[in-house]
Amino acid sequence: MEFHFLLNGTVATAFLVSANSMAVAATDTTHKTGHQNSGGIPHAAPHRPTGSPKSVKQKDPELLTVSARRSYARGVTETISSEVLAKSVPGTNPQKVLATRPGVMFQSADPQGLDTWSAQFYMHGFLQNQIGMTLDGIPLGDQEFRSLNGLNTTAAIASENVGRVNMSMSAGAESVASTSNLGGSLEYFSSDPNHERHLTTAQTFGSNAAYHTFIRADSGDLNQIGSRFYVSYMRNNTDKWKGGGNQFAQQVNAKFLQPIGQDSRISTFFDWSDKDLYNYQDMSFDMLKNGGYKLDNFVGTPDGYAKAYRLAQSLNNLPGGAIPAGYSRMSDPWDASYYDAVTAERDYLGGLTADFSLTHALRWKTTIYGHGQYRRGGWTTPYLSSPNGAPLAEQINASNTQRYGFTSSLTYTIAHNDISAGVWYENFHTRIGRYGIEQPLLGEGSPINALGTLPAGYQDFWSQTFNSNSFTAFVQDTYHPLENLALHFGFKSLLQTVRAGQNANDASYTGTDAIAAGSMTTARAFLPHISADWHFLRHHELFFDISENMKAYPVAAYKQGASPFAVTQSQFNQIRGGLKPETDWNYAVGYRYLDKILSASVYAYHTDFHNRLQQTTSGTIVNPISTVANVGSVTMNGVDAGLTVRLLRDVSLYNSVSYNHATYGDNLVEAGVTYATHGQQIVNYPRFMYKASLSYSHGGFEAHIDTQYLGERNFSYVGDMKAPGYWLENLGMRYNFGRMAQYNRNLEFVKNITLSFDIYNLANQKYIATMGENGNPVSGDYQSFMVGAPRQFFGSIKAEF
Numbered sequence: 001m002e003f004h005f006l007l008n009g010t011v012a013t014a015f016l017v018s019a020n021s022m023a024v025a026a027t028d029t030t031h032k033t034g035h036q037n038s039g040g041i042p043h044a045a046p047h048r049p050t051g052s053p054k055s056v057k058q059k060d061p062e063l064l065t066v067s068a069r070r071s072y073a074r075g076v077t078e079t080i081s082s083e084v085l086a087k088s089v090p091g092t093n094p095q096k097v098l099a100t101r102p103g104v105m106f107q108s109a110d111p112q113g114l115d116t117w118s119a120q121f122y123m124h125g126f127l128q129n130q131i132g133m134t135l136d137g138i139p140l141g142d143q144e145f146r147s148l149n150g151l152n153t154t155a156a157i158a159s160e161n162v163g164r165v166n167m168s169m170s171a172g173a174e175s176v177a178s179t180s181n182l183g184g185s186l187e188y189f190s191s192d193p194n195h196e197r198h199l200t201t202a203q204t205f206g207s208n209a210a211y212h213t214f215i216r217a218d219s220g221d222l223n224q225i226g227s228r229f230y231v232s233y234m235r236n237n238t239d240k241w242k243g244g245g246n247q248f249a250q251q252v253n254a255k256f257l258q259p260i261g262q263d264s265r266i267s268t269f270f271d272w273s274d275k276d277l278y279n280y281q282d283m284s285f286d287m288l289k290n291g292g293y294k295l296d297n298f299v300g301t302p303d304g305y306a307k308a309y310r311l312a313q314s315l316n317n318l319p320g321g322a323i324p325a326g327y328s329r330m331s332d333p334w335d336a337s338y339y340d341a342v343t344a345e346r347d348y349l350g351g352l353t354a355d356f357s358l359t360h361a362l363r364w365k366t367t368i369y370g371h372g373q374y375r376r377g378g379w380t381t382p383y384l385s386s387p388n389g390a391p392l393a394e395q396i397n398a399s400n401t402q403r404y405g406f407t408s409s410l411t412y413t414i415a416h417n418d419i420s421a422g423v424w425y426e427n428f429h430t431r432i433g434r435y436g437i438e439q440p441l442l443g444e445g446s447p448i449n450a451l452g453t454l455p456a457g458y459q460d461f462w463s464q465t466f467n468s469n470s471f472t473a474f475v476q477d478t479y480h481p482l483e484n485l486a487l488h489f490g491f492k493s494l495l496q497t498v499r500a501g502q503n504a505n506d507a508s509y510t511g512t513d514a515i516a517a518g519s520m521t522t523a524r525a526f527l528p529h530i531s532a533d534w535h536f537l538r539h540h541e542l543f544f545d546i547s548e549n550m551k552a553y554p555v556a557a558y559k560q561g562a563s564p565f566a567v568t569q570s571q572f573n574q575i576r577g578g579l580k581p582e583t584d585w586n587y588a589v590g591y592r593y594l595d596k597i598l599s600a601s602v603y604a605y606h607t608d609f610h611n612r613l614q615q616t617t618s619g620t621i622v623n624p625i626s627t628v629a630n631v632g633s634v635t636m637n638g639v640d641a642g643l644t645v646r647l648l649r650d651v652s653l654y655n656s657v658s659y660n661h662a663t664y665g666d667n668l669v670e671a672g673v674t675y676a677t678h679g680q681q682i683v684n685y686p687r688f689m690y691k692a693s694l695s696y697s698h699g700g701f702e703a704h705i706d707t708q709y710l711g712e713r714n715f716s717y718v719g720d721m722k723a724p725g726y727w728l729e730n731l732g733m734r735y736n737f738g739r740m741a742q743y744n745r746n747l748e749f750v751k752n753i754t755l756s757f758d759i760y761n762l763a764n765q766k767y768i769a770t771m772g773e774n775g776n777p778v779s780g781d782y783q784s785f786m787v788g789a790p791r792q793f794f795g796s797i798k799a800e801f
Contacts, residue, residue: 077168082191085162087704087732089758089794090204091212091236093154094162095121098186100691102603102640102656103169105710107769109280109786111207111760114236115247116152117145117279117343117377118770118786123169124605125636125662125685126183130551130582132176135188136269137367137407138351139177139426145773146560148401148430148466151371153188154249155273155347158234160202160214161253163191170588170605171529171547174474174492177407177424179522179552182584183607190269193228193257194218198751199801206794209246210238229256241789242293244300245278245340263357271349276451279341282774284783285721287336290329293766293787299340308339309442312382312391335783339380339392339439342450348372363411371403378437378450386438387458393439394448396457399432399557405470418478426470432557433463433504462510463503464517464557466565470496476529484535492527496552500565514569515558522552522581539595545588550581554613562613562775579630580611599644607662609634631717632666634682650698658689668717668778675778680719684771686711688725700736705729705762715771718779726767728788731759752800757793764791 080098088097093113099106099121109118121128121143128143133150135157141150166187176185197220204212216232234251254270281296288295298304307324314321315334327333351369358364376398386393409422435457439447448455476490499519507513529547536542556563564572564579590603612631642656662685664677681687688711695704707729715721734756740747769788776784 077166077170077173080165080167082163085159085165087702087734089206089212089760090202090214090796090798091159091234093119094159094165094188095119095153095186098165098167100693100706100708101167101169102642102689102691103638103658103660105685105689107771107786107788109769109789110238110241110247111789111792112236112238114154114249115277115279116154116275116345117277118773119145119152119154120684120770120773122685123167123184124638125607125634125660125682127684129554130180130182132178132181132185133188134177134185135349136190136267136351136353137177137187137365138269138349138369138371139405139407139424140188141178141403141428142180142554144554144556144561146556148399148432148555148557149403149426149428149468149470151347151349151373153186155251155275155345156271156349157188157190158214158232158251158253160200160216160234161190161232161255163189165189170545171531171549171586174476174490174527174529175409175420175422177405177426177472179470179472179494179496182549182551182582182609183586190253190255192267193230193255194220195226195228196220200798201801202796202798204794204796206238207792208239208241210236210792210794212236212796226259227257229254240278240280240296240300241792243278243280243296244298244304245342246300247277249273249275249277260356264355266352266354268352269350271347273345273347273349275343275345277343278451279343280786281337281341282783283785283787284332285715285781286331287783288768288787290331291327291336295336297338297341305339305447306442308337308380308382308392309390311337315382316385316391318391332783334382338382339447340394340450341377341379343375343377344451345373345375361413364409365411366406366408368406369404371401373399373401375399375401380439380447380450384436386436388438388441390439390441394437394450395434395461396437396450396454397432397434397557397560399430401428401430403428416480418480419476421473421475423473424471426468428466428468430466430555431463431503432466434461434558435459436461459506459509460504461506462515462558463505464515464565465501465503466498466555466557468496468498468555470552486533488529488531488533490529492529493525494527494550494552495521495523497521498553498555498565502569510558510568512568512570516565516567516569516572518572518576520553520564520576520579522550524550524581524583539593541592541594543588543590545586547586548583549586550583553579553581579613582609582611582613584609597646599642601640601642603640605636605638607634607636609636612664631664631668631677633664634662635665636660636662636682638662651694651696653695654691654693656691658691660685660687662687664717670778675718677717677778680717681714683714683717683776686713686725700738701733702735703731703733705731713768713771715785716777716779716782720779721777721781723768723771723785726765727763728765728767729762731762733757749801750799752798754796754798756796756798758796760792760794761788761790766790 085094085097091112096106096113098104103124105122107120109115113119133140169184198218200216202214213235216230218230219228221228231254236249239246252272256268258266298308310322314323323333330336349371351367353367355365376396378394378396380392380394382392384393385391405426407424411420436459437457472494474492478486478488480486500517502515502517505515527548531545533543554563556566560566585608588605593600610633612634638660640658644654646652662682663679668675668677690709693706709727711725713723715723737753740750767788768785770786772784774784
């Protein structure tokens with residue numbers, strides 16, 4: 001197999017990485033980078049030499065690449081190709097595949113990583129809401145579950161349609177349209193339609209009645225200039241591995257590409273996503289110890305509503321109340337299992353991109369986009385009674401969001417400089433609120449289906465409206481004084497204004513006479529970024545990267561996150577004057593070595609993080625006592641090291657270690673009490689990780705086994721509650737038959753058939769996965785983590801015509 005990327009005159013060669021994989025990237029130094037091409041048409045570049053590009057050739061089809069795809073001085077930016085993503089179970093969240101990289105962690109309560117409530121992604125100590133994410137240049141916004149200005153990546157595009165992901169674990173490019181990229185960026189790019197007429201069908205079967213279906217039809221070239229499109233449909237349905245209920249998602253993607261001349265194009269992308277998920281219950285250490293690993297909600301289980309009903313009666317000391325067997329061992333049996341917890345979401349996303357070569361040295365690229373979303377989350381708890389006398393009621397959070405915006409940039413190549421400048425503007429409007437729906441008296445009707453058509457609510461508990469305008473601008477230049485040396489300088493400007501208004505407030509429910517209303521602005525005119533990349537010998541590369549970044553104030557509704565708008569009006573008035581946006585300085589230095597037998601890398605980084613905002617919580621998760629606190633500074637020092645060795649012609653071995661020493665620089669003062677957080681490791685992220693992969697390939701057969709160790713993680717801010725470290729292994733095998741005409745001439749219409757078999761959590765390890773989804777306690781226990789799925793089996797067949 002030949003491994004290379006031709007990037008407007010730059011060949012990015014990569015060392016080998018085993019399936020489900022990890023790698024270190026290197027870049028050929030024969031010439032410098034021209035303009036970056038996010039599509040399928042190779043752009044003309046004035047620096048492109050004649051002749052064939054250099055590449056690293058290997059015969060082993062098992063081994064994959066992760067390639068640097070960047071202007072030279074962009075630090076650690078790697079491209080994860082669609083071939084790498086395809087080695088996982090079909091439908092798997094691409095972020096779970098990225099977590100095979102050093103310093104990256106992904107957690108979820110389900111094996112595919114599709115449960116949006118539990119999905120959690122970290123890069124070098126930065127959470128997903130501190131990382132910029134885009135799709136074809138369209139900003140995906142803040143990646144929190146309750147984000148009001150974003151879209152989860154799995155709802156934006158089907159994993160099978162992802163062409164590549166550019167991952168920067170350092171500063172993130174200035175051009176990334178984001179107000180939250182403190183710790184790097186993920187840039188998703190959809191695959192282009194095929195030039196030939198093509199039909200892809202794939203079916204996956206798995207544990208817990210899992211079914212994943214994917215169908216994609218490519219039109220092929222419709223005319224001589226190459227106009228073409230594709231349409232795809234994805235359906236994923238699986239029972240939960242514990243408790244009752246299922247998790248269902250379906251999605252339609254469509255893309256049209258219109259080439260213009262030899263070096264320009266217009267493309268459109270459309271996404272419709274529909275998710276209906278019964279969520280897993282949040283747990284505490286007390287619940288895990290005394291309730292067991294498979295403790296979950298009652299919905300979908302025998303006599304589930306009756307159990308939830310009688311449990312609610314017991315909380316309110318009503319006749320007929322009963323605590324289920326075994327629940328009395330827990331200190332809080334009423335929060336251990338609710339009747340249900342659900343998420344329903346409908347998304348529409350569309351974008352149009354014009355990428356024009358104005359002259360041989362000047363390019364103009366503009367994207368306009370729109371996004372509409374309806375989302376609701378519901379749960380039935382014993383803490384709220386229905387007007388008819390039932391001791392429980394369904395509470396619904398519902399939001400409607402509309403986002404519109406555009407990006408536009410110019411890139412000019414002159415002499416030894418690649419100069420670019422651009423802007424991004426976005427407006428979003430959201431209305432969000434909570435209301436109650438009556439549940440029936442026991443024996444007098446069926447409980448409501450919270451994922452179906454809902455009856456009218458009996459009370460609006462609270463409601464807010466948000467309107468935001470965001471603007472960023474950037475200027476950057478990559479200077480090439482020598483063919484093997486690149487120097488980069490750029491800066492970014494950021495301005496965001498958010499206004500919140502109160503529409504409804506039931507003081508008997510919220511406990512306050514008013515919830516947050518008002519406006520806040522984040523502004524910084526100059527956020528610099530400098531870096532350099534030096535290929536001092538044929539196989540050796542040195543680089544450094546320095547940047548300052550800022551995150552706009554998070555936007556979240558009442559008690560929905562670490563946001564200044566998620567509090568009462570009195571708290572908002574107190575903090576709005578003294579609160580500062582999160583900022584950081586990132587410093588990175590690295591070395592890479594690449595040849596055909598051995599590839600190695602070392603990457604060291606230091607971060608000074610200021611004004612870190614966190615949500616500290618206590619009380620019950622249905623009505624928590626939440627505070628948005630500035631936990632002060634965080635100092636982070638870390639190092640990643642990776643090594644890939646080609647042991648034999650068909651065997652490769654990868655190992656990596658990551659160490660992250662990220663500690664709070666201040667003690668936390670909360671309600672007049674000082675907590676000893678100074679010197680404690682940050683919550684939810686381990687200090688040490690180890691990852692390895694052994695792979696074998698021969699002919700059409702591939703097999704791999706991966707392992708990772710995640711070290712101990714702080715659950716509380718003072719470090720008195722910790723999640724233990726754990727090992728996790730995965731196994732995968734697949735066979736590619738190739739064109740079926742080689743077996744039977746009558747099957748010439750079948751271009752390829754692939755069979756695959758995967759085992760997730762091979763050793764059936766029990767472990768704590770997602771942490772802090774409801775906030776983290778300052779000290780002690782709290783109901784805010786989820787456990788990972790046990791051993792799961794998946795089998796798939798894919799046919800291409």
